[in-house]
Amino acid sequence: MARPVLKWVGGKRRLIEEIIRLFPSDYPERTYHEPFFGGGALFFHLEPIRGSINDVNKRLINFYRVLRDNPDELIEIASKYTYEKDEYYRLRDRFNEGPLEDVEDAAILLYLNKTGFNGLYRVNSKGEYNVPFGKYKSPRIVDVKRIQLASSILKKIEINSERFYSVAKYAKKGDIVYFDPPYLPVSDTSDFTAYSRAGFGYDDHMLLKDTCVELHEKGVLFVQSNSHVQPILDLYEAIDGFRVETVQMNRSINSNASKRGEVNEVLITNMPESC
Ligand SMILES: C[S@@+](CC[C@H](N)C(=O)[O-])C[C@H]1O[C@@H](n2cnc3c(N)ncnc32)[C@H](O)[C@@H]1O
Secondary structure (H helix, E strand, O other), X not given: OOOOOOOOOOOOHHHHHHHHOOOOOOHHHOOEEEOOOOOOHHHHHHOOOOEEEEOOOHHHHHHHHHHHHOHHHHHHHHOOOOOOHXXXXXXXXXXXXXXXXXXXXXXXXXHHHHHEHHHOOOEOOOOOEOOOEXXXXXXXXXXXXXXXXXXXXXXXXXXXXXXXXHHHHHOOOOOEEEEOOOOOOOOOOOOXXXXXXXXXXXHHHHHHHHHHHHHHHHOOEEEEEEEOOHHHHHHHOOOOOOEEEEEOOOOOOOOOXXXXXXXXXXXXXXXXXXX
């Protein structure tokens, strides 16, 4: 089974089984689309035979195109980088100064992802990547097998960098779409939207709801994960053919869960229950 190549905030590994449980049993034969790709945890788990992936983050999407089309050069370049503080800041500056050849851009993104603090992708108001050096014992920057496997899976996949709603152009009746948007924050302090320069607010969630309705009318099957907050429940609960399931998250005793941004999540879907 393939694994994500990048670490990504909001990665959905822990929800994978819950999501697949909603899919029809013939899902491996269906075309699959993932418009908020990030690290693509579900995608790599599924290893779809055809479909599309998308993310608004253009450098992230450049990374996946290079991973698909030019994995050997990606491995060669990234293998030269060493895990040292000076090297980290030198490469971070180079990444921010840009523009770079696509393959070098992708190799540095991989390096920063593996050696930066917490594998965050964060940019400042000027669009500069500003994550500090991360402290690890001996981070594995280039996992050759993982890169090669991910590359082979991506060979059959269309890779786009557009807004999420463009999936309505690509998805056809019977296809499956998984939406994993930046969650609507639970409180003012939880910063779920710091993925990329543009935030993702309530208006975007309304647009996402319209996209789900459009797909439903076309006979496309979808699952969306989101936070269990009233505005999201209000958007979806009354729609014919949709259902909202709550997923309980693990919480440790005696801690303030909402401060850590850990909340229950919901899965919104139009998959028939008997699937
Ligand atoms: C929660 S993360 C997805 C995590 C992913 N499921 C994983 O397993 O790693 C949300 C992603 O949506 C992207 N994004 C934000 N706004 C978007 C938009 N309007 N259209 C498409 N992608 C967007 C972000 O760049 C981010 O990578």
